[in-house]
Amino acid sequence: MKRAAIAFTGPSNSGKTTLIEKIARKLIPEYQVAIVKHDPKDKAVFDTPGKDSDKFSRTGAETVVVSPTRTTYFSQRSKTIDEIIDMIQDFDFLLVEGLKTLPLPRIAIFRQKIDESYFPFTDAIAIDKSVDITLYQIPHDMAILDLNDTDEIIAWIKNHAKKV
DSSP states (O other): OOSEEEEEEOSTTSSHHHHHHHHHHHHTTTSOEEEEEEOTTSOOOSSOTTSHHHHHHHTTSEEEEEOSSOEETTOSSOOOHHHHHHHHOOOSEEEEESOTTSSSOEEEEESSSOOGGGGGGOSEEEEOTTOOGGGSOOOTTSEEEETTOHHHHHHHHHHHOEEO
16 A cells, blocks of 8 residues: 555544554554644644654654644645655655645544534544444444544555545
8 A cells, every 4th residue: 555645633632643643553564654743833842752743753653743834844834735745755654633624534533522513524433432422413424433443443544545
């Protein structure tokens, strides 16, 4: 598999970073993985233990953080996703956190409750047992994934990631 992309979205503290880390760690022994993180508030800090950018870089994946004023990958201006893909070039899977308007298949992550406003941008949801799905009108064509089953999520990604 060469150059397939998938995006992740969800509310703050829903577990996006943790899930992307787990997926990257499982894929890296077999595949080239790149991660793009959107930093809409320009607050990313690098090489600080516990910060998302540090966690992502520790997976062994190429890591790019995109904000309104810069792209951190030896660049001082924001880049489009196409420019980032061209820059990275060699990857099997590109995992994108945020950038919900990108035309990529997208997994929305929820804990406790689902925010249905994400549905127009979502192809699958990843939830844990804290979510009661009977309380929501989940579209019939939307996959429901177990947030704690990384293998199930990777299988969905392999079947639905967009070739880029």
